[in-house]
Amino acid sequence: MFNYYLGLALRSLKRNIVLTALMIAAVGVGIGASMTTLTVFRAMDNDPIPQKSRQLFAVQIDNWGPDSKSIVPGDMEHLQEQISYIDAIGLMDAKAAHRQAAMYKTGAALTPANPDVLPFQVQIRATYTDFFSMFQTPFQAGAPWSTDDDKNRADVAVITQKLNDKVFGGGNSVGKSINLDGHEFRVVGVLGVWAPTPQFYDLNNDQYGEGAELYIPFTRAIDGQMGSWGNNNCSGDPGQPGWEGRLHSECVWIQFWAELPAAADVAAYRAFLNNYAADQQRSGRFHWPAHTRIRDVREWLVYRHAVSDEVRILVLVSFSFLLVCLLNAMGLMLAKIMGRAGDIGVRRALGASRRAIFGQCLIEAGVVGFAGGLLGLALTALGLMGLRSLLSEEASRLTHFSPADISIAIVLAVLATTLAGLYPTWRAAQVQPAWQLKAQ
Amino acid sequence: MQFRPILSAMRRNKVGAILIAVQMAITLAILCNALFIIQQRVALSERPTGVDDEANVVVLDNQWVGNPPDQAARQEGDLAALRSLPGVQDAFATNSVPLTDSGSTEGISLHPDQKTASARAALYFGDEHAIASLGLKLIAGRNFNADEVTEKVGYTDLKSPAAIIITKGLADKLFPNANAVGQSIYDDFSKGQVPIIGVIDRLQVPWVSAGGWGSTFNDSSFIVPFHIVIPFPVLYVIHTQPGQAAAVIQAAPKKLFDISRARVIGKTRPMTALRTEIYKDDKGLVVILGIVCVALLAVTAFGIVGLTSYWVAQRRRQIGIRRALGATRNAIIQYFQTENLLIAGAGAAIGIALAVSLNLWMVSAFAMQRLNTGYALIGAVVVMLLGQAAVLWPALKAASIPPALATRAA
Numbered sequence: 045m046f047n048y049y050l051g052l053a054l055r056s057l058k059r060n061i062v063l064t065a066l067m068i069a070a071v072g073v074g075i076g077a078s079m080t081t082l083t084v085f086r087a088m089d090n091d092p093i094p095q096k097s098r099q100l101f102a103v104q105i106d107n108w109g110p111d112s113k114s115i116v117p118g119d120m121e122h123l124q125e126q127i128s129y130i131d132a133i134g135l136m137d138a139k140a141a142h143r144q145a146a147m148y149k150t151g152a153a154l155t156p157a158n159p160d161v162l163p164f165q166v167q168i169r170a171t172y173t174d175f176f177s178m179f180q181t182p183f184q185a186g187a188p189w190s191t192d193d194d195k196n197r198a199d200v201a202v203i204t205q206k207l208n209d210k211v212f213g214g215g216n217s218v219g220k221s222i223n224l225d226g227h228e229f230r231v232v233g234v235l236g237v238w239a240p241t242p243q244f245y246d247l248n249n250d251q252y253g254e255g256a257e258l259y260i261p262f263t264r265a266i267d268g269q270m271g272s273w274g275n276n277n278c279s280g281d282p283g284q285p286g287w288e289g290r291l292h293s294e295c296v297w298i299q300f301w302a303e304l305p306a307a308a309d310v311a312a313y314r315a316f317l318n319n320y321a322a323d324q325q326r327s328g329r330f331h332w333p334a335h336t337r338i339r340d341v342r343e344w345l346v347y348r349h350a351v352s353d354e355v356r357i358l359v360l361v362s363f364s365f366l367l368v369c370l371l372n373a374m375g376l377m378l379a380k381i382m383g384r385a386g387d388i389g390v391r392r393a394l395g396a397s398r399r400a401i402f403g404q405c406l407i408e409a410g411v412v413g414f415a416g417g418l419l420g421l422a423l424t425a426l427g428l429m430g431l432r433s434l435l436s437e438e439a440s441r442l443t444h445f446s447p448a449d450i451s452i453a454i455v456l457a458v459l460a461t462t463l464a465g466l467y468p469t470w471r472a473a474q475v476q477p478a479w480q481l482k483a484q
Numbered sequence: 485m486q487f488r489p490i491l492s493a494m495r496r497n498k499v500g501a502i503l504i505a506v507q508m509a510i511t512l513a514i515l516c517n518a519l520f521i522i523q524q525r526v527a528l529s530e531r532p533t534g535v536d537d538e539a540n541v542v543v544l545d546n547q548w549v550g551n552p553p554d555q556a557a558r559q560e561g562d563l564a565a566l567r568s569l570p571g572v573q574d575a576f577a578t579n580s581v582p583l584t585d586s587g588s589t590e591g592i593s594l595h596p597d598q599k600t601a602s603a604r605a606a607l608y609f610g611d612e613h614a615i616a617s618l619g620l621k622l623i624a625g626r627n628f629n630a631d632e633v634t635e636k637v638g639y640t641d642l643k644s645p646a647a648i649i650i651t652k653g654l655a656d657k658l659f660p661n662a663n664a665v666g667q668s669i670y671d672d673f674s675k676g677q678v679p680i681i682g683v684i685d686r687l688q689v690p691w692v693s694a695g696g697w698g699s700t701f702n703d704s705s706f707i708v709p710f711h712i713v714i715p716f717p718v719l720y721v722i723h724t725q726p727g728q729a730a731a732v733i734q735a736a737p738k739k740l741f742d743i744s745r746a747r748v749i750g751k752t753r754p755m756t757a758l759r760t761e762i763y764k765d766d767k768g769l770v771v772i773l774g775i776v777c778v779a780l781l782a783v784t785a786f787g788i789v790g791l792t793s794y795w796v797a798q799r800r801r802q803i804g805i806r807r808a809l810g811a812t813r814n815a816i817i818q819y820f821q822t823e824n825l826l827i828a829g830a831g832a833a834i835g836i837a838l839a840v841s842l843n844l845w846m847v848s849a850f851a852m853q854r855l856n857t858g859y860a861l862i863g864a865v866v867v868m869l870l871g872q873a874a875v876l877w878p879a880l881k882a883a884s885i886p887p888a889l890a891t892r893a894a
Contacts, residue, residue: 066790070783077776111599151716153549153748162741163549165717165748225715226550271638271715285642285673353695353850354769357521360846361514361773365780368510372787375503379794430775434768436761467499 046407053408056384063380064412067373071416074369075457076423077362083428083449085359087442088252088351092240093179096303097341100178101141101313102245103300105131105321106335123337124277125248125348126296129266130329136172140316141302142309143178146262147171148298149249149274152224154258156211166207166224167273169246169256170265176202176233178303179245184208186218186233189261193232197267201229202259208234222258227268229260241441244341246299247348248275252441272297302338314338366460373412374464381405381472388472389480402473409465410458417457421450490823493799500791505831508867511784512835513842516863518773520843520855525770528694529763531702533582534651534686536619538755540724542732543581545750546740547717556635556713558744563613565739566720571728576613577711577718580606580690583758584719587690588639589698592706593670594658603657605650605704606689609636609712615649615684617723623652625665625682628709636710644674645708649682653703692762695851717750729754781870788874792820796882803882804889813883820879821872828871832864839863 057064091097104123107130127135132146150170155163175181176188189200201222208217221228242251269287276297283293304310314336321334339347381388388401428443435443494501535541546562548555559577566575580587587608591601608614611633615622632646648669655664668677687705691698712718724732737749796803803816843855 063790066786070787073779073783077779153547155549155746162745163748165547165750269715271640273716276639286640287638289642290640353852354765357846357850358769358772361518361776364510364514365776365783368507368514368780369783371503371507371510372783372790375500375507375787375791378500378503379791383794383797431768431772434764434771436764436768439765439768471499 049404049407050411052404053411056408057411060380060383063376067376067380067412068415068419070369070372070376071413071457071461072419072423074366075417075420075453076427078359078366079420079424079449079453079456080427080431081355081358081362082452083424083445084431084439084442085351085355086446086449087241087444088355089345090241091342092242092244093341096178096180099303099305100341101302101304101310101338102341102344103127103135103302103317104337104339105317106332107131107294107296107324107330109330109332121337123335124296126275126277127298127300128294128296129291129298130294132262132298132300134320135300135302138316138320141313142305143174143303144301145172145175145178146298146300147175147245148262148265148272149246149256150265150270151273152270154211155223155226157223166257167255168224168258168260168265168270170260170262170270172262174303175259175301178301179240181238182236184234184236185216186231189232194261194263197263198261199227199229199264200232200261202233202235203231204235204257205237206254207257224258224260225268242345242350244345244350245301246274247345247350249273250438251350252438266291304338310338370460370464373416373461374468377409377412377465378468378471381468385472385475386480388475389477392475392477393481398473401475402469405469405472406462406465409462409469412465413458413461414454416461417454420457421453424449424453487822487826490819490826494823494826497795500795501827504788504791505827505834507784507787508828508831508871509835509838511780512832512860512863512867513838514780515777515866516839516859517842517846517855518777519863520859521852522770522773524853525694525766528692529759529766531688531692532686533688533755533759534618534620534684535582535755536621537726538759540726540729541617541619541755542722542724542729542736542752543584543755543758544720544722544736544740544752545717545748546577546720547748547750548715549746549748551715552746556711559711559713559718561743562720562740565743566722566736569732569735569739571725571732571735573723573725574613574616575720575722576611576617577609577720578614579609579712579714579719581608581618581719581721581755581758582688582690583692583755583762584690585692585762589689592654592658593672594668596670596675598670603654603704604701605654605706606691606698606701608687608705608707609710610707611709611711614707614721617721618687619723620687621685622649623683623685624663625649625680627682628707633709633711635713636708637713639714642673643710644671644676645678645710647679647681648706648708649684650680650706651684651687651703653686653701654706655680655683657704694766699851717748781866784867785870785874788824788871789877792824792875792878793881796820796878799882800885800889803885804887807885807887808890816883816885817876817879820875820882824871824875825868828868831871832867835867836860836864 105127106123107128110122136146148170150168152166152168153163154166172194173188173191184205188202193200208214212220217231217234220231222231239254243255276295278295283289302313304313317336318334321330321336324330428445431443432440552558563575563577566572587606589604590607592603592605593601612628612630615627636643650664659667664680664683668679671678686703689698689702689705722732733752737752740749839860846852847854
């Protein structure tokens with residue numbers, strides 16, 4: 045039955061090749077445009093760590109108070125996006141979560157052992173050992189540093205595969221030494237490919253970038269007075285001059301993440317944070333009631349507007365465009381079907397039921413949708429290629445087509461075209477055999 | 485032209501007419517909003533930085549290996565060497581320049597007892613060479629003197645500047661009715677006043693994104709007389725003689741490596757390259773929206789051609805009868821053109837309403853501005869012209885139907 049209808053549909057489409065081509069082109073162009081932007085949107089809206097995104101929480105503590113001069117404009121909650129060094133240490137010492145890590149972005153000049161190679165800059169993330177287990181970073185060789193290394197401010201480093209290739213020419217480099225600004229660091233681990241997109245744990249710096257090339261203990265970086273290369277916000281009290289002054293200041297420059305596996309842990313951590321802030325109030329540091337917040341990865345990405353306005357606008361525009369294309373295809377289908385009213389009349393007179401006519405025409409619409417979807421896929425590939433040549437390197441990372449997108453494109457095309465075909469098909473089923481035969 | 489017969493014919497083809505009208509309405513709504521966004525992004529990416537000649541201002545990132553204790557002296561040596569290069573007019577070191585998307589901001593107060601800052605401004609480090617190296621225009625007061633310039637060791641050094649130079653944009657915000665030169669601002673660190681000694685015409689903040697950080701104080705900046713000594717990359721800004729930028733980009737890193745190899749030199753590029761790079765995504769958005777607009781117009785036009793051709797085919801006999809009864813070819817063409825004008829007119833009316841409400845929604849959801857109604861009108865005209873152009877071919881085909889057709893059997 046289906047095969048017979050399919051054959052009828054193909055024959056009918058072949059009879060009016062120009063209209064058919066126009067319909068397929070309209071659906072294809074619409075699908076191409078909307079899939080191109082949808083791919084970028086999905087990459088931005090991606091869950092970077094799906095297996096744990098409901099268990100990892102970003103921590104916020106208001107250490108500036110309701111009177112502070114400036115929070116980021118538009119922030120209704122009056123909360124800073126990062127925390128101060130005092131609070132980072134306070135929360136690390138409390139160990140109230142299953143796992144926790146304070147972290148910040150820094151950098152250094154790396155001097156290769158080969159004197160002929162010029163020193164180069166590396167992007168560093170200073171953090172705690174829990175970072176690796178919490179975010180499930182894959183290790184190609186070695187392992188994270190130990191909690192003792194955290195405690196002892198050890199000169200140890202975890203490097204990425206890319207840096208390993210660049211400095212050591214690949215291989216197992218565990219135990220080798222790397223020179224950062226004149227200090228030797230021992231490599232304890234080499235990461236495999238790991239680039240969560242967006243880089244949820246620090247959205248201030250290269251959101252879609254490759255992230256740090258090297259990881260060292262937070263305590264070691266603080267000891268070495270390695271300043272933050274990311275966002276430093278000192279709109280509160282700037283404190284005393286010098287590095288010690290910065291550590292004791294209310295400047296915010298550190299990200300803090302906690303792993304809370306169960307709902308009970310989340311509630312307990314909320315209570316702990318409020319107690320912590322209340323303690324700060326009692327000790328005279330805060331002059332306001334506790335104001336804290338934790339958000340899981342998904343909530344954090346929404347809060348920080350991970351999907352840019354530009355992409356939202358593009359998605360809106362391209363889906364409106366798809367709508368226009370479908371209306372267009374619908375008009376053409378209507379014209380095509382009404383042009384065949386005579387045929388349909390004959391078939392009805394010979395005993396075809398309304399339902400059969402309806403099914404035949406709907407399958408015809410589906411075939412157009414399928415062909416449009418295939419054309420749309422080709423156009424999407426072309427569109428994404430175009431985007432890569434137009435956009436910056438960072439934005440270009442968002443233009444990769446996943447296998448899921450292929451099925452989305454085809455399903456969207458067939459579904460949308462069939463939906464657009466419903467009305468013309470219904471009209472076809474309404475054809476009165478007697479009138480058509482009389483008119484002939 | 486009589487509308488009655490057209491309207492009654494249309495009533496028999498309601499759905500087709502409605503489909504075309506709705507298509508035209510959506511096309512119009514997208515078209516004028518897209519054109520509006522395109523115009524805004526182009527304007528955004530063409531904003532001046534205040535730098536006189538971006539092609540001849542070269543920016544170089546320099547980072548020392550380790551944290552040498554004599555960093556300040558080394559930096560002065562570097563700059564002296566750069567100034568001695570052929571083709572170089574002047575050079576200085578700073579934390580940031582416009583078009584880099586990275587820098588510092590400060591809230592500026594005039595008095596110690598102020599609860600909220602009077603203005604927000606970008607902070608640039610510089611010395612007596614800053615204005616000449618960036619090619620800025622001093623419009624009031626004077627440049628820094630060498631004896632006003634001190635060392636600032638890292639961002640945690642809370643030393644106060646001896647004096648500051650501010651942009652006209654910031655001056656207008658702080659002192660709307662007075663000359664800013666001779667006034668002073670309040671400094672949180674020293675708990676004292678810092679005098680304003682000069683006003684420059686323009687120096688854009690480092691951040692450029694539409695609606696992002698810096699978009700509300702794009703022309704508010706100030707320069708503090710510090711030699712910046714930080715364990716981060718420092719920017720050397722070099723003003724070259726006209727046409728010498730390429731030669732200096734080659735020579736400058738070589739010269740610096742001759743002095744010392746214990747450094748990392750990132751990129752060396754003219755500010756025109758910074759501009760291209762930072763506005764790349766905005767330009768990309770403009771091109772994509774442009775392509776979508778063209779595709780949209782094409783799809784709508786083909787839709788009109790397709791449906792009208794079908795109508796013509798359906799009414800061949802009627803058209804033949806009209807011709808046989810004395811209607812001229814022009815009358816037939818005019819019939820289809822008027823019919824399309826009526827549909828397009830209805831579509832345009834819905835489209836303008838749709839465009840305005842789409843824009844209002846975007847204003848509330850995104851960092852968008854209110855649509856200039858001129859764009860809606862331009863869009864309406866474009867869509868109606870498009871309809872007329874698209875209907876021409878089927879109308880001509882209709883006009884070529886011979887009157888003799890009426891005498892033949894169907």
